[in-house]
Amino acid sequence: MCRVLRLSVVEAAAIDDVRAYLLRAIRNQCITQLRTQQRRLRSEHVARQDRQRWGSGAAHTSHDARGDASRDEELRWLVEQLPRGEREVVVLKHSAGLSLLQIGAALDVPKSTVASRYQAGLDRLRRWMNEREAATSKIGRSHNLVAAHNAEGRPT
Numbered sequence: 001m002c003r004v005l006r007l008s009v010v011e012a013a014a015i016d017d018v019r020a021y022l023l024r025a026i027r028n029q030c031i032t033q034l035r036t037q038q039r040r041l042r043s044e045h046v047a048r049q050d051r052q053r054w055g056s057g058a059a060h061t062s063h064d065a066r067g068d069a070s071r072d073e074e075l076r077w078l079v080e081q082l083p084r085g086e087r088e089v090v091v092l093k094h095s096a097g098l099s100l101l102q103i104g105a106a107l108d109v110p111k112s113t114v115a116s117r118y119q120a121g122l123d124r125l126r127r128w129m130n131e132r133e134a135a136t137s138k139i140g141r142s143h144n145l146v147a148a149h150n151a152e153g154r155p156t
Helices: 009-013 018-053 063-081 084-094 100-107 111-151
Strands: none
Touching: 018 063, 018 084, 018 100, 063 084, 063 111, 084 100, 084 111, 100 111
16 A cells, blocks of 8 residues: 555646545555465465375365354455456455445446446355355265264275
8 A cells, every 4th residue: 555655746746536546556456465365375275285185184174163264265265266347346345345336436337337246246156155055065964974884884
């Protein structure tokens, strides 16, 4: 954010709409921050997969046992998978707390476009979360069957 304020007098005088400039600068800074987080999350994900693959801890952890921090990380990852337009709107709405009108001004798109991108992004996230939840519950059920089978002394 400090980079935004380091303008020469000539550069500052050339700004026609200060509010729009600041919103654009904040948007760009948010994109930079998201990219940094995305790189960090990717490297953490790879490290976690390596630990699981090479035997450091259980190979499967249930969704409930991972806790809120893991769910937040999963949601962040899903948000990063959204198409760029939807992702920008969702992030500006929820992280920056901007209204749809303010987001439209920052992105230089009509409010109706912002509203449709926001709704599409939320719908896509809900669908993905439901799919992941369904897949997780299927995995949990199959692990319970294997555990019950093992408890009875039968080979897996």
